[in-house]
Amino acid sequence: MERHDAIVIGAGLNGLVAAACLARAGLSVLVLDRASAPGGIACEHEVAPGYRLPRFTLGSGGLPPRIVADLDLPRHGLRFIRAEGGVTCFPGGEYHASYRDGVVQRREIARFSRVDADAFTRYRRDMLRAARVLAPLLAGPARPRRKGLFAGLRARLAKADRISAMAPADLHGLLRLATLPASEFLDSYFESPHVKAHLAAAAMMGATLGPCSPTSAARLVLPWLETAGDAMGGAPETLMPVGGPAALVSALRSVILAAGGQLRMEAEVTDIRIKDRKVQGVVLANGEEIGADAVFSGLDVKRSFLSLFQWKDLPEGLVERVGRVCMRGVAAKLNIALDAAPDFPGLPEGCPSLGGGLRLAAEIPAMQRAYDDWRARIPPRNPLIDVFIPSFLDPSLAPQGGHVLSALVQYVPDVLHEGPWSAERRKALGDLVMTRLAEVSPGMEKHVVAFEVLLPDDIENEIGLTGGDFSYGATTLDQLFFNRPFPGTGGAETPLRNFYLCSPSAHPGPLVMGGAGANAAAALLAAKRKEART
Structure with missing residues (x-):
């Protein structure tokens, strides 16, 4: 039977970070994923021929510098673009931009209030x-x-x-x-x-x-x-990998392969072999068994325990603890291909903050009402919308003259109180977002080449993320730090020996990209060092 020091289930960013850390430490590592390409929720997607963007995530952000340096990712081709912090557009034509330069940032805020x-x-x-x-x-x-x-x-x-x-x-x-x-x-x-x-x-x-x-x-x-304390005195910047998240995935994959690790796609894990609460390997959908000294799960906490194990093999009370973890979808994703650059006449010409993204928001009381609608499972009427146009910074993501637009729509219920998301309701949500976009960029709708709306239910069905919860579990204080994924843990180690959770369901969750994967790898390596000393 094939055997490895570690098997990582899931080729999302955290799974790839964990595998890269382990492989560089000299362990034999195998990454398994049911999808046809690595990346998980950051996987690249063509919304139309030549128009590339991450299917499920916004596409901004990068790994922390410590992980980039530890894995020597620049040597594997990873580069970042630094952009301004973005701009918020309000109803009525007002806008507020963020700038890294403290003098410019101060001048921007002073438009609203010198105080x-x-x-x-x-x-x-x-x-x-x-x-x-x-x-x-x-x-x-x-x-x-x-x-x-x-x-x-x-x-x-x-x-x-x-x-x-x-x-x-x-x-x-x-x-x-x-x-x-x-x-x-x-x-x-x-x-x-x-x-x-x-x-x-x-x-x-x-x-x-x-x-x-x-x-x-x-x-x-x-x-x-x-953000460095001695930076330019302004707002935090926005980071984007050159080539989008796909470039980040490619660099991590390169690290794994260079260190002797392996990736197998279209290899779905259906069961984990366990004896005396000690994990011993995995079973694939085709019946193949692969042994391992340790198994890492990049799936969310509910999928990791409730779908990969026989419940009778789990410690008493664990099923109930996992079941109490709150996972609810809170956002929909829209992917749009445009055959021309969108124009934003309400912003200063050439506004550099636009490269860091665009938020369509109202004042705080209206945001709270949108949240209250979400809690009541009402379709959004005035949602908070986060827009990123990565082709502004990286033209290679679209054909010449074209652009790609990602939008996350905040406070979209995974389940509605009045029944399922119908085709009509899905279309109404897409029309609402397009109307909001047209308010800040008149005529954008005339340049749409392709348009798709992904609801939380779509995200769960396509990539197996419970509830379509991008955070892999609510990021409220009762589910953070030592309470993540459930009280008394606060790390990658689980009640099962040799089984580690490396998804954002574990600490630090989605708050640090790649952090859960790095922490999980560090936990196993620390255990091996301790074994070597004894």
Whole structure:
């Protein structure tokens, strides 16, 4: 029987990061995926011939610098484009742009309020301060790998010492971020509703929270996690791999193959072999068995345990714990091919912020009403829409003169209270988004070559992501850090020996791209080092 040191189920970004880390450490690694091409939710898709974009994700963002450096991805062809932080367009023609340059950013905010322009300096300082505290917590397991009463006690005391050593201002700021609604937190800095809505809109994308929900302020710090403290004094930038997410997937695949790892596509894992709560290998849909010293799952937590194991083989109570994990779809994805560049007459000509994306948003009370509709499972009436036109930065993604547009529509229920998503409702959602786009780019609808709407149910059916939840589990505080994927874990290790969770269902979730995969690989490598010492 074929055997490997590690098998990774799923060739999404986190699975590929885990496999790359393990392969570079000298382990024999096999990646298995039922799809025909790697990438998972970041897989490349032609919405029309020659028009390339990620089918399910927006397409912006990149891996943290530490992962890029550890895997030496630039040597495998990976390059990034740095863009401004994007622009928010409001009903009535107002807009608010973000700029990396502090002087330009201050001038932009001063259009709405000189008081807010001064306040942004304080806001930026506080965001960077919080990011410096949070970044180390997101870069490793939330729960120390300590076994035994005294070892666990020492770990907890060490964590308590770190908390007590924090400056009072840092601790106070973290507590406010962790508990307040984003709306109340922003009220303590700014007076302009447009400035507050601009910042809130970026934070709420992908969240199962509204801007007035308690604890939602914590999401405001996310764009700042990879921003250097000595940067240009403005807003966080937007990163995009040259060639889109497909280039990132290609670079990770190259690392795995160069280190002797293997990828097998169209190889669906249907069962995991287990004996005495110790994982021993996998079984494919064709009946083939492959042995492994360790198995990593890049699937969401529900699929990982409830579909890959016989429930009778799982520890008592585990099925119930997994079942209680909240996974709900909150966004739809639209992919649009255009035969000409969209024009945005309400923005300054050549506005550089447009390269970082475009958000169509209303003021915070309207955002909260959209969230309330989602909770009531009502089709969106005034959704928050996040738009990215990657071909502005990388023309190779479309034929000459053409462009591709990705849009995530926030607060789209996975299930409606009044019945399923019908073809008519799907069309109505697409028409609503197109109408909103035409308000900021008149005539765009005349240049549409192809247009598709993917609802949460489509995402679940096509790639097996429970509920179509892009976050692989709600990112509320009760499902983050040591509570992710469920209370008492906070890492990649599971109650089953040699079975690791490397998807965003594990800490740090979707908050750090590739972080769950890197943490899972580190957990196995640490265990092997410990075995070697004993």
